[in-house]
Amino acid sequence: MRYTILLDGVMADIHQSREGWQHTDFRNVKHSLVLSVSYSRHVVDPGHGGPVDDVLTLQVEGDASSQSWEIIDRNRAVTAYRIGIAASNDEAQPVLVVQRRGKDGQVHTNLRIMISGKLGEETILPAYSGNMWDEIGSDIDQDGTLELIVPDARFSGAFGPVATNSLPPFVYTLQGERYRDASRSGLALYYYRDLLSASAQDCIDGQRIATRKAREARAANCATYAALSARAGNWASARHRLREIRGQFRAGRFPLRSEEKSWDEAVTARLIEWGYLPTDPATRWWSYKWTDFYGDEQEGSIPFEVQQLIYDWQGCSHFSNEPTELPDGTTNEYVVDKIEQYCDLFDEQGERTTLDERRDALMQGRYANDAEARYILYNLDNYLRVD
Helix, strand or coil: CCCEECCECECEEECEECCEECCEEEEECCCCEEEEEEEEEEECCHHHCCCEEEEEEEEEECCCCEEEEEEEEECCCCCEEEEEEEECCCCCCEEEEEEEECCCCEEEEEEEEEECCEEEEEEEEEEEECCCCCECCECCCCCCCCEEEEECHHHCCCCCCCCHHHCCEEEEEEECCEEEECCCCHHHHHHHHHHHHHHCHHHHCCCCCCCHHHHHHHHHHHHHHHHHHHHCCCHHHHHHHHHHHHHHHCCCCCCCCCCCCCHHHHHHHHHHHCCCCCCCHHHCCCCCCHHHHHCCHHHCCCCHHHHHHHHHHHCCCCCCCCCEECCCCCEECHHHHHHHHHHCCECCCCCECCHHHHHHHHHHCCCCCCHHHHHHHHCHHHCCCCC
16 A cells, blocks of 8 residues: 655645545654545435535544544535644644635634544634645744644734735644633733734834725734734733824725724724623733733733733833723723832832842742743843833
8 A cells, every 4th residue: 555654744735636536545654643534525415405515534543543533514615635743742642633625715624632542522723714734833932832823814804905924813722632722821922922023013104004905904904913912911002003093094994994983992892802802891901800811820821910010120100190091981990000009019017129029029939930920020121011
């Protein structure tokens, strides 16, 4: 029997012949796996014009097991398939990935982890328009675990025309025995900050744009910038920028523009609806309820005391002295007490505490064994602005 070698981490096409899809056999040497792939298309209840199913069947054979995995796409008119295997973590647990593109251009992705030679629970990633993967994921936080990056297709055309590679991405990471969305976790915070610095220019550029096409492109780019800012803990700056440029989108047929809301308010509302921002203003990232939305420190989020110290280290001048009006019409009273909560802190003896003393206390106390928090505390003077 002839096998096609399936390289670790690389996606391979399942080719077509003139007669239709070929039965293909793959061998992956690293994980000692053989995959036999077959395809069929049939009409369900043809006498009554039933739906059409594309069925891909994978027979996965390891050293001591043989298992079957069937993927059914109903009425998607699949035009292409890709398959791949990659080591999901340092323990070399393989993740098996199947992608296919429908006639409408949508790419669908299913995957399963192999644990002790058995296929685990199936994960279905969000569909998107664009190219199928050439390689499987990347280790964005250098922790030895493979993350999967998927563009958020909801942004495609929602705010203006935008290329697939300009869409804000979801980040999926291995949690337990399956991949789960970790986009709101602190695990992805620095990844989003890297994307933010690369995408900001199209929105932050202060020049007014004359043509409608260019304004539409800026509308899309600024919505992406706002979404990345929300993921990266930089929402307040993005919100300020959206307010500055909203006048450029008062006329014309821009998505989300309406008589009831200004463009920036509509973008903010959509980010709340899609989970980029909390629904409750009191849970916004600058509040004590940060962990209610982004998860606790065990999941990688920046602990609140550390955020507070970052603020202090950067100085208190950028805090508002007045209540902040939020886009939904409510008022955030939280920042009003900035002097008491941030800048004038005293120890139990009534002596003013220094930043170094507070940093050392946190590192020696609650976060003594928290490598992420300790790293941030060590590098406060070089930390990015978080407002």
